[in-house]
Amino acid sequence: MPELPEVEVTKLGIAPYLEGKTLTEVIVHDGRLRWPVPEHLQKTLRNQICHSIQRRGKYLLFQFDTGVMLIHLGMTGVLRIQKKQEESKKYNRIEFHFGETALRMHDPRKFGSVLWHSEEQGPVENFPLFKKLGVEPFESEFAGANGAQLLYERSRGRTISVKQYLLAGEVVVGVGNIYCSETLFEAKINPKTPAGKISKVRYARIATAVQLILKKAIKAGGSSLKDFVHSDGEPGHFMVLTKVYDRSGLPCKECHTPIKQITQGQRSTYYCPACQK
DNA sequence: AGCTCAACCTGGCTGC
DNA sequence: TGCAGCCAGGTTGAGC
Numbered sequence: 001m002p003e004l005p006e007v008e009v010t011k012l013g014i015a016p017y018l019e020g021k022t023l024t025e026v027i028v029h030d031g032r033l034r035w036p037v038p039e040h041l042q043k044t045l046r047n048q049i050c051h052s053i054q055r056r057g058k059y060l061l062f063q064f065d066t067g068v069m070l071i072h073l074g075m076t077g078v079l080r081i082q083k084k085q086e087e088s089k090k091y092n093r094i095e096f097h098f099g100e101t102a103l104r105m106h107d108p109r110k111f112g113s114v115l116w117h118s119e120e121q122g123p124v125e126n127f128p129l130f131k132k133l134g135v136e137p138f139e140s141e142f143a144g145a146n147g148a149q150l151l152y153e154r155s156r157g158r159t160i161s162v163k164q165y166l167l168a169g170e171v172v173v174g175v176g177n178i179y180c181s182e183t184l185f186e187a188k189i190n191p192k193t194p195a196g197k198i199s200k201v202r203y204a205r206i207a208t209a210v211q212l213i214l215k216k217a218i219k220a221g222g223s224s225l226k227d228f229v230h231s232d233g234e235p236g237h238f239m240v241l242t243k244v245y246d247r248s249g250l251p252c253k254e255c256h257t258p259i260k261q262i263t264q265g266q267r268s269t270y271y272c273p274a275c276q277k
Numbered sequence: 278a279g280c281t282c283a284a285c286c287t288g289g290c291t292g293c
Numbered sequence: 294t295g296c297a298g299c300c301a302g303g304t305t306g307a308g309c
Contacts, residue, residue, distance in 0.1 A: 003302060034285070034304075058303075075303055076287080091287090109286045111303060129304090160280070169304095176302055266282070268300085 002073040004137070004174025005217035007058050010079050014103060015053045017081045021098040022049050023064070030093045034074060034113040037094060041116060045069065050098070056124075057133050057173035067118035070127065074111025080104050134171040137210050142172055147207030148200055155195040155203075164265045165195035166206070175210055178245045179217060181270045183209045185244045190276045191269045192262070244270040 002010070023045045031037035038044075048064040055061065060079075062069040071079070084102045088095060094114055095104040105112065117127045124130070135141040135150065142150065154171045155162075165171070167180045175183060184191045186209035189202060198206075243253050247270060248261035257274035 006302080032286095072303080074285095075301070107286095108288065109301090111285065113304095158279080164280095167303095178302060265280095267303095 003176030009221035018050045025097040027095045037114045068124045070115040072113045076109040077107040077112035148204035151203040152200040158196040162195045163191035181245045183213045
Protein backbone atom coordinates (compact mmCIF):
# COMPACT_ATOMS: atom_id res chain seq x y z
CA MET A 1 0.00 0.00 0.00
CA PRO A 2 2.34 2.73 1.00
CA GLU A 3 4.17 4.82 -1.49
CA LEU A 4 4.87 8.45 -0.75
CA PRO A 5 1.29 9.67 -1.28
CA GLU A 6 -0.13 7.09 1.09
CA VAL A 7 2.45 7.96 3.73
CA GLU A 8 1.73 11.66 3.30
CA VAL A 9 -2.00 11.10 3.58
CA THR A 10 -1.45 8.95 6.65
CA LYS A 11 0.54 11.76 8.20
CA LEU A 12 -2.20 14.27 7.49
CA GLY A 13 -4.80 11.87 8.85
CA ILE A 14 -3.17 11.03 12.15
CA ALA A 15 -1.38 14.26 13.04
CA PRO A 16 -4.45 16.12 14.37
CA TYR A 17 -5.07 13.30 16.84
CA LEU A 18 -1.54 13.05 18.16
CA GLU A 19 0.33 16.32 17.96
CA GLY A 20 0.68 17.91 21.36
CA LYS A 21 -0.58 14.78 23.09
CA THR A 22 1.23 12.81 25.76
CA LEU A 23 2.03 9.19 25.08
CA THR A 24 0.79 7.03 27.90
CA GLU A 25 1.68 3.52 26.83
CA VAL A 26 3.34 1.43 24.14
CA ILE A 27 2.10 -2.10 23.56
CA VAL A 28 4.21 -4.36 21.37
CA HIS A 29 2.21 -7.32 20.09
CA ASP A 30 4.96 -8.55 17.80
CA GLY A 31 8.20 -6.62 17.62
CA ARG A 32 9.81 -8.80 14.97
CA LEU A 33 9.48 -6.34 12.12
CA ARG A 34 12.03 -5.48 9.42
CA TRP A 35 14.25 -4.65 12.36
CA PRO A 36 13.34 -5.54 15.92
CA VAL A 37 11.32 -2.85 17.65
CA PRO A 38 13.71 -1.34 20.25
CA GLU A 39 13.21 -3.00 23.65
CA HIS A 40 13.44 0.30 25.48
CA LEU A 41 10.71 2.02 23.48
CA GLN A 42 7.98 1.73 26.09
CA LYS A 43 10.25 2.98 28.85
CA THR A 44 11.68 5.76 26.71
CA LEU A 45 8.42 7.10 25.28
CA ARG A 46 6.09 6.94 28.25
CA ASN A 47 4.98 10.40 29.34
CA GLN A 48 6.70 12.11 26.42
CA ILE A 49 4.83 14.57 24.24
CA CYS A 50 4.48 13.96 20.51
CA HIS A 51 5.29 17.45 19.28
CA SER A 52 4.97 16.94 15.55
CA ILE A 53 4.74 14.37 12.79
CA GLN A 54 6.82 14.86 9.67
CA ARG A 55 7.57 12.74 6.62
CA ARG A 56 10.91 11.99 5.01
CA GLY A 57 10.61 9.80 1.93
CA LYS A 58 8.35 6.98 3.05
CA TYR A 59 9.28 7.36 6.72
CA LEU A 60 7.08 9.07 9.28
CA LEU A 61 8.97 11.00 11.94
CA PHE A 62 7.37 11.47 15.32
CA GLN A 63 9.17 14.20 17.25
CA PHE A 64 9.14 13.43 20.97
CA ASP A 65 10.88 15.23 23.85
CA THR A 66 14.14 13.28 23.73
CA GLY A 67 14.27 12.07 20.14
CA VAL A 68 12.41 10.94 17.05
CA MET A 69 10.46 7.74 16.53
CA LEU A 70 10.58 6.59 12.91
CA ILE A 71 7.91 4.43 11.35
CA HIS A 72 8.16 2.86 7.92
CA LEU A 73 5.13 0.97 6.63
CA GLY A 74 6.98 -1.42 4.34
CA MET A 75 4.72 -3.18 1.85
CA THR A 76 1.61 -3.76 3.91
CA GLY A 77 1.75 -1.43 6.88
CA VAL A 78 -1.21 0.75 7.82
CA LEU A 79 -1.57 3.18 10.70
CA ARG A 80 -4.96 3.78 12.23
CA ILE A 81 -6.37 5.96 14.94
CA GLN A 82 -8.80 4.10 17.14
CA LYS A 83 -10.32 4.27 20.58
CA LYS A 84 -8.12 2.44 23.06
CA GLN A 85 -10.92 0.15 24.16
CA GLU A 86 -11.59 -1.06 20.63
CA GLU A 87 -10.39 -4.57 20.16
CA SER A 88 -6.97 -4.87 18.60
CA LYS A 89 -7.10 -6.84 15.38
CA LYS A 90 -4.96 -9.62 14.04
CA TYR A 91 -1.68 -8.33 12.56
CA ASN A 92 -1.62 -5.26 14.76
CA ARG A 93 2.08 -5.31 15.57
CA ILE A 94 2.41 -2.35 17.88
CA GLU A 95 0.19 0.32 19.36
CA PHE A 96 0.74 3.64 21.04
CA HIS A 97 -1.75 5.03 23.50
CA PHE A 98 -2.28 8.72 24.01
CA GLY A 99 -4.86 8.70 26.76
CA GLU A 100 -8.01 7.19 25.26
CA THR A 101 -6.66 7.37 21.71
CA ALA A 102 -4.68 4.51 20.21
CA LEU A 103 -2.40 4.65 17.18
CA ARG A 104 -2.21 1.12 15.81
CA MET A 105 0.20 -0.27 13.26
CA HIS A 106 -1.27 -3.12 11.25
CA ASP A 107 1.28 -4.95 9.11
CA PRO A 108 0.70 -8.55 7.97
CA ARG A 109 4.00 -9.00 6.19
CA LYS A 110 6.13 -7.30 8.82
CA PHE A 111 8.29 -5.41 6.35
CA GLY A 112 7.57 -2.21 8.21
CA SER A 113 9.74 -0.82 10.96
CA VAL A 114 9.55 1.19 14.16
CA LEU A 115 12.86 2.76 15.13
CA TRP A 116 14.22 5.31 17.55
CA HIS A 117 16.71 8.11 16.96
CA SER A 118 17.64 9.83 20.21
CA GLU A 119 18.61 13.45 20.44
CA GLU A 120 22.15 12.45 21.47
CA GLN A 121 22.57 10.82 18.07
CA GLY A 122 22.31 14.27 16.53
CA PRO A 123 19.80 15.68 14.07
CA VAL A 124 17.52 13.10 12.51
CA GLU A 125 19.06 13.84 9.10
CA ASN A 126 21.99 11.80 10.43
CA PHE A 127 19.80 8.75 10.79
CA PRO A 128 21.78 6.03 8.97
CA LEU A 129 18.94 4.89 6.74
CA PHE A 130 18.47 8.46 5.48
CA LYS A 131 22.00 8.73 4.15
CA LYS A 132 21.21 7.38 0.71
CA LEU A 133 17.82 9.02 0.25
CA GLY A 134 17.30 11.45 -2.60
CA VAL A 135 15.61 14.82 -2.32
CA GLU A 136 11.94 15.36 -1.58
CA PRO A 137 9.88 15.76 -4.77
CA PHE A 138 8.09 18.82 -3.42
CA GLU A 139 11.06 20.62 -1.91
CA SER A 140 12.99 23.37 -3.63
CA GLU A 141 15.90 21.07 -4.55
CA PHE A 142 13.57 19.35 -6.99
CA ALA A 143 11.53 22.37 -8.02
CA GLY A 144 11.58 23.94 -11.46
CA ALA A 145 14.64 23.02 -13.49
CA ASN A 146 16.39 21.55 -10.45
CA GLY A 147 14.68 18.20 -10.71
CA ALA A 148 15.66 17.64 -14.32
CA GLN A 149 19.19 18.82 -13.63
CA LEU A 150 19.59 16.40 -10.71
CA LEU A 151 18.12 13.44 -12.54
CA TYR A 152 20.29 14.17 -15.55
CA GLU A 153 23.57 14.75 -13.69
CA ARG A 154 23.30 11.80 -11.39
CA SER A 155 22.45 9.40 -14.19
CA ARG A 156 25.43 10.04 -16.45
CA GLY A 157 27.26 6.80 -17.07
CA ARG A 158 24.54 4.72 -15.43
CA THR A 159 23.44 1.61 -17.27
CA ILE A 160 20.43 0.61 -15.20
CA SER A 161 17.02 1.21 -16.68
CA VAL A 162 15.33 4.50 -15.97
CA LYS A 163 12.59 2.56 -14.17
CA GLN A 164 15.04 1.13 -11.67
CA TYR A 165 16.89 4.42 -11.39
CA LEU A 166 13.73 6.26 -10.37
CA LEU A 167 12.46 3.48 -8.13
CA ALA A 168 15.71 3.34 -6.19
CA GLY A 169 14.92 6.75 -4.72
CA GLU A 170 18.56 7.74 -4.71
CA VAL A 171 17.89 11.01 -6.53
CA VAL A 172 14.27 11.76 -5.67
CA VAL A 173 12.36 9.85 -3.01
CA GLY A 174 8.85 8.56 -2.96
CA VAL A 175 8.34 7.05 -6.39
CA GLY A 176 7.30 3.49 -5.61
CA ASN A 177 6.51 0.70 -8.00
CA ILE A 178 3.00 1.78 -8.98
CA TYR A 179 3.72 5.46 -9.44
CA CYS A 180 6.98 4.70 -11.20
CA SER A 181 5.14 3.01 -14.06
CA GLU A 182 2.56 5.78 -14.02
CA THR A 183 5.21 8.48 -14.05
CA LEU A 184 7.03 7.04 -17.04
CA PHE A 185 3.76 6.68 -18.92
CA GLU A 186 2.94 10.30 -18.15
CA ALA A 187 6.39 11.34 -19.39
CA LYS A 188 6.10 9.03 -22.41
CA ILE A 189 9.44 7.40 -21.68
CA ASN A 190 10.12 3.71 -22.24
CA PRO A 191 10.99 2.19 -18.85
CA LYS A 192 13.73 0.03 -20.37
CA THR A 193 15.80 3.02 -21.51
CA PRO A 194 19.17 3.13 -19.75
CA ALA A 195 19.15 6.00 -17.24
CA GLY A 196 22.42 7.35 -18.59
CA LYS A 197 21.07 7.71 -22.10
CA ILE A 198 18.21 10.05 -21.33
CA SER A 199 18.59 13.70 -22.32
CA LYS A 200 18.02 16.60 -19.98
CA VAL A 201 14.92 17.58 -21.91
CA ARG A 202 13.44 14.15 -21.35
CA TYR A 203 14.38 14.24 -17.68
CA ALA A 204 12.50 17.51 -17.46
CA ARG A 205 9.39 15.63 -18.59
CA ILE A 206 10.07 12.94 -16.00
CA ALA A 207 10.58 15.45 -13.19
CA THR A 208 7.31 17.16 -14.03
CA ALA A 209 5.53 13.82 -14.23
CA VAL A 210 6.88 12.71 -10.83
CA GLN A 211 5.33 15.75 -9.19
CA LEU A 212 2.09 15.54 -11.12
CA ILE A 213 1.50 11.84 -10.44
CA LEU A 214 2.37 12.09 -6.74
CA LYS A 215 0.30 15.21 -6.27
CA LYS A 216 -2.72 13.61 -7.94
CA ALA A 217 -2.40 10.54 -5.72
CA ILE A 218 -2.17 12.62 -2.57
CA LYS A 219 -5.26 14.50 -3.63
CA ALA A 220 -7.12 11.25 -4.31
CA GLY A 221 -6.03 9.89 -0.94
CA GLY A 222 -7.09 13.03 0.78
CA SER A 223 -10.66 12.29 -0.12
CA SER A 224 -10.49 9.04 1.86
CA LEU A 225 -8.82 10.46 4.94
CA LYS A 226 -11.59 9.05 7.02
CA ASP A 227 -10.25 5.59 6.32
CA PHE A 228 -7.40 6.29 8.64
CA VAL A 229 -9.46 7.41 11.56
CA HIS A 230 -12.51 5.21 11.47
CA SER A 231 -12.29 2.10 13.53
CA ASP A 232 -14.60 -0.14 11.59
CA GLY A 233 -13.50 -1.94 8.48
CA GLU A 234 -10.23 -2.00 6.68
CA PRO A 235 -8.99 1.20 5.18
CA GLY A 236 -9.53 0.79 1.46
CA HIS A 237 -6.72 0.85 -0.97
CA PHE A 238 -6.34 4.08 -2.74
CA MET A 239 -8.77 4.32 -5.59
CA VAL A 240 -6.20 5.87 -7.81
CA LEU A 241 -7.00 5.26 -11.43
CA THR A 242 -3.87 3.89 -13.03
CA LYS A 243 -3.19 4.28 -16.72
CA VAL A 244 -0.76 1.37 -16.99
CA TYR A 245 -0.11 -0.28 -13.62
CA ASP A 246 -1.78 -3.67 -13.29
CA ARG A 247 -3.30 -3.29 -16.74
CA SER A 248 -1.30 -5.95 -18.57
CA GLY A 249 -2.91 -6.78 -21.93
CA LEU A 250 -5.60 -4.13 -21.55
CA PRO A 251 -5.81 -1.35 -24.12
CA CYS A 252 -3.78 1.79 -23.50
CA LYS A 253 -6.16 4.51 -22.40
CA GLU A 254 -4.66 6.84 -24.98
CA CYS A 255 -3.84 4.73 -28.04
CA HIS A 256 -5.50 1.35 -27.38
CA THR A 257 -2.27 -0.62 -27.83
CA PRO A 258 -2.17 -3.50 -25.30
CA ILE A 259 -0.22 -2.58 -22.16
CA LYS A 260 2.91 -4.64 -21.65
CA GLN A 261 4.14 -6.09 -18.39
CA ILE A 262 7.83 -6.82 -17.89
CA THR A 263 10.07 -7.58 -14.93
CA GLN A 264 12.85 -5.18 -14.00
CA GLY A 265 14.94 -5.62 -10.89
CA GLN A 266 12.55 -8.27 -9.58
CA ARG A 267 9.59 -5.90 -9.85
CA SER A 268 6.79 -5.62 -12.36
CA THR A 269 6.78 -2.72 -14.77
CA TYR A 270 3.84 -1.79 -16.98
CA TYR A 271 4.05 0.43 -20.04
CA CYS A 272 2.54 1.21 -23.39
CA PRO A 273 4.97 0.11 -26.10
CA ALA A 274 3.43 2.60 -28.54
CA CYS A 275 3.18 5.73 -26.38
CA GLN A 276 6.43 5.33 -24.48
CA LYS A 277 9.57 5.75 -26.57
C1' DA B 278 31.13 2.41 -7.69
C1' DG B 279 27.50 0.09 -9.65
C1' DC B 280 24.79 -3.88 -10.80
C1' DT B 281 22.08 -8.15 -9.64
C1' DC B 282 19.77 -10.90 -6.67
C1' DA B 283 18.34 -13.24 -2.27
C1' DA B 284 16.12 -12.27 1.72
C1' DC B 285 12.80 -10.57 5.18
C1' DC B 286 7.06 -12.48 5.89
C1' DT B 287 2.19 -13.53 5.11
C1' DG B 288 -1.94 -13.91 2.36
C1' DG B 289 -4.40 -14.25 -1.88
C1' DC B 290 -5.05 -15.88 -6.31
C1' DT B 291 -4.43 -19.27 -10.25
C1' DG B 292 -4.22 -23.55 -12.15
C1' DC B 293 -3.87 -28.48 -11.87
C1' DT C 294 -11.56 -29.16 -2.08
C1' DG C 295 -6.59 -29.30 -1.70
C1' DC C 296 -2.34 -27.90 -2.66
C1' DA C 297 1.75 -26.17 -5.11
C1' DG C 298 3.43 -22.22 -7.15
C1' DC C 299 3.55 -17.56 -8.02
C1' DC C 300 2.55 -12.77 -7.05
C1' DA C 301 2.19 -8.50 -4.08
C1' DG C 302 2.66 -1.21 -2.68
C1' DG C 303 9.86 -1.80 0.04
C1' DT C 304 14.43 -1.99 1.20
C1' DT C 305 18.89 -3.83 2.72
C1' DG C 306 23.03 -6.28 2.24
C1' DA C 307 25.99 -9.79 0.11
C1' DG C 308 28.62 -10.97 -3.77
C1' DC C 309 30.71 -10.00 -8.06
